[in-house]
Amino acid sequence: MANENVLLVTKDPEIGNQLNLLSPTEYTFTFVRDTESALSLVHSQEFEVVIVENSDNSESVFTIIEVLRSFNPTTYVILINVGSDLDFVHRSIRKGVSDFLIPPITSDQILDAVRVGITRKNNLLQWMKKQPFSTSVSTPVGRKIKELESLGRSVTASLDIDHIFTVVVDAAVKLTNAEEGSLLILDEDSGELQMRAARNFQEEFVRTFRLPIKNTLAGEVIRRGIPITINEKTPQKIKTMYLVRALLYVPLKIQGRVIGVLGVDNRESSQSFTKEQLSLVSTLADYAATAIENARLYRNTEVERQKLDSILTQIEDGVIVTDNDYRIVLVNRTAKNMFNLNEKEVIGKPLEDVFQHEVLTSIFTTKHDELPFRSEIELEDGYILNTHLVEIPEVGLAATMQDISYFRELDRIKSEFVNTVSHDLRSPLTAILGYVELITKVGEVNEQQRAFIKRVQISVRYITDLINDLLELGRIEAGFDTRREHVPLDVIVKYAIDDVKNQIGDYEHTISLEIKHDVPDVVGDPIRLRQVVDNLLSNAVRYTPNGGQIMVRLKHEGSQVILQVEDSGVGIPYVDQSYIFDRFYRGGNVPENVPGSGLGLAIVKSIVESHQGRVWVESRPGEGSCFTVVLPVPGS
Known part of the structure; x- marks a missing residue:
């Protein structure tokens, strides 16, 4: 099979290099850094998947998406979402974004998203080819396909997992004209299926329903990973505590792993579910599985981020983290207070736009011979910060800053004291040394007395040398030696x-x-x-x-x-x-x-x-x- 074409629009060439190393034959990746190059390629070449990095909420992202949709509506569009607000996310969904990736991301995560997108697109295209009728939006089937595509974009863009469950079940019921719908998620701790959302079921039933995997149709879907349909005229009890005349179960899969079951059924009507409806629900299940996994990852990320934010808020050190393009990833409260940023939003903005401090920005942007790198920053109010810069793989750079003004002041006081004492000691030491040397000149001394005198002279000279060194060090550190x-x-x-x-x-x-x-x-x-x-x-x-x-x-x-x-x-x-x-x-x-x-x-x-x-x-x-x-x- 020919390689699938993937277009990646990003300012970070390292992502492209890693992707080529990980998957040299599976996909053909094309990398561009700007909108103009991307539009030129889209006009001349067809891409199965397009990944666009949104680093600054730029309208150019929408331009790329609109052109893609006009040339090939089935292209799967993934947005790398960096610091975007909720309004931007909603507009992206309406424009046709199919999936989102939230930094920090790895090459493996990008590859997984590409595989899901290509699989989903191929499934939809294959189903459309099998239909003997027109898929124009003017036909019922065409309208369902258009509706499914819109639902898919909406579902995969949501990060509210309960909202995803509800929307998916409602969509499955609507697409199949079923009487009821349900979504069962596998609880890995208990090994049972838990009903997380339902349509036309009693609320108490949904809240308490649990289903074992063993000897159940839903469990069979979990074990085998394939859909199951029942189209019998006689109602059947299927270990769900309710009777049905027609049933359709499809698996929810993530990277080959079944995480749940999406089902629709008819209790009263004997209307069977068709192959077309099975294909529609299967495609919807793919969208749902991706959305559920995204929401789960986002929730886990948010939990860890909240823990990190709580830690960083409590520590007394200032912390600033940027990506490799020197855009703000994190600034804790201490760092904001140090640079008088108050509580304004800074995430995703260029470092130089946020911090109007030349020394700080140069610490980040200068290519240092080696990391970690240490330096000091003096603020306008006289405070001095000890700064430690380190590199964080797959994230960027991080600087921690400690206020050492108090210690500097102590060091200054100590130096003044040492210098003062040293000056005051020099005169009496000189007198001691002079009088000791005169002892031998005013009279005879025996060998023991001569040895005592020598010890005194050695000690006085040692203390004098020490005082001279202290004074020298004080002059150097005070910056008095300006000769150049x-x-x-x-x-x-x-x-x-x-x-x-x-x-x-x-x-x-x-x-x-x-x-x-x-x-x-x-x-x-x-x-x-x-x-x-x-x-x-x-x-x-x-x-x-x-x-x-x-x-x-x-x-x-x-x-x-x-x-x-x-x-x-x-x-x-x-x-x-x-x-x-x-x-x-x-x-x-x-x-x-x-x-x-x-x-x-x-x-x-x-x-x-x-x-x-x-x-x-x-x-x-x-x-x-x-x-x-x-x-x-x-x-x-």
Whole structure:
């Protein structure tokens, strides 16, 4: 059999790629992104199924549907319904939409909808070919077909499952001129059939009726998945607790699975049901099964969505989710309050139309080298948000935001306190060191006294170095270092290595330098950048056992200059690597005889970030560490 033609009008090419991979021979898919291309194809080629994505409630969707209906009224039209209001859905039904898909959707769901549409269309066409009479709307049969098509569109577009049950039963009775109608749904928990809707039955009977599958005609339909008819003149009791003269049962099927039975019957009249009526009710049952499954999926989705909304409403973090075209999928109440959105409707709208904040929109729209991506957003009222962007497969992007303004204020107060105390301590420490050095000049001291004096001097110098580091860190984080010029980083690295080689003394390390050709200048403060290199080299020397290897690399890749300092030292435990750039933090495996304040790497991180760069470490305990600094090239 030749491939069935399916037209998919969507802005998301990934859906098309996935469909072709899943079903390379079953259907022939044609993909277009805009209305003009779709209309051109519809005029020149016949499609069994057309799937249209409605991303912005555009009138162009109706244009496509109207043209399709004018060329081939039997084309099965599926609307991917994104954020549409109820009025738009009703208009879609009147225009001729046969089925709806509600995002987020998978390729398998699209394929299932296509199969249902093609099956339904083929069944209707085959039945029409068998009729010896005209199917014009001027004939009774033609009017029933037209009525069935309209009913099908109405039923599949509804998401109210009880309404679907009632409409389907009423339509079955009307199409067959039957006296009664019923719709039985299989209860998977009890294994019984439950009457969910009926026509011309007593209400109490409908509410309490239960039917076992075993030894019943309806159960036979469930088990075999084929229609059953009874056309006897003698009334028959059919395990339904009522007598009938004529009966028609057809299965409700979803993906080969029978979920219920649609039935019509005559108690008083002996009028039998014809093959034409069987075909009409079978087609109606197909519509009903699709509508029931859609409604069930929608109800389940809504239940899960309400749970999610309840969770997202209660949490204090702001949450924003967009699709791959940066259209809003979800914004929780906290995020709305953060950006003063009040309660206005934002679902389905472009991100840049909703959020008038350049930094936020750029976090979403910029192609990041890797995800998750972290950044900070400062609001107009001074609040600072820590933002974490992640990718959600088959949905898009999600950002969570925490208000860290309070912690920033605490950090500012702490920094001010440290700076104040550090300044106040420098004078007495200088006095202590000066007077200690004078002791040996005013008289003789014995060896024990000389040792005590040396200990005092070492301690005072250690505290002085610590205070100097704290003050340096405070100036960097406060943004006082605004000096910027073109800096040849290769020259700075060479000078730093020369100085270290003159100072390593008894360490007996081997220091190697590898610089790629044509490393461009970076823009920054040469003193601070030299401090970065010095601190990294100093750590490598101190934490590498005697006779170790230290390798320094400098290279240019794309729009970045990359500096790496690698050693063969003690390494950093995995549990410590996330905190190694924090103030005063030292690894748990640092030897006791290795001095350090725990501020060197914190200073490195602050300097690098103030130059719009990044720094990280890769390390294995016992094998050494490699620190990588990435700085942007001017104009990149």
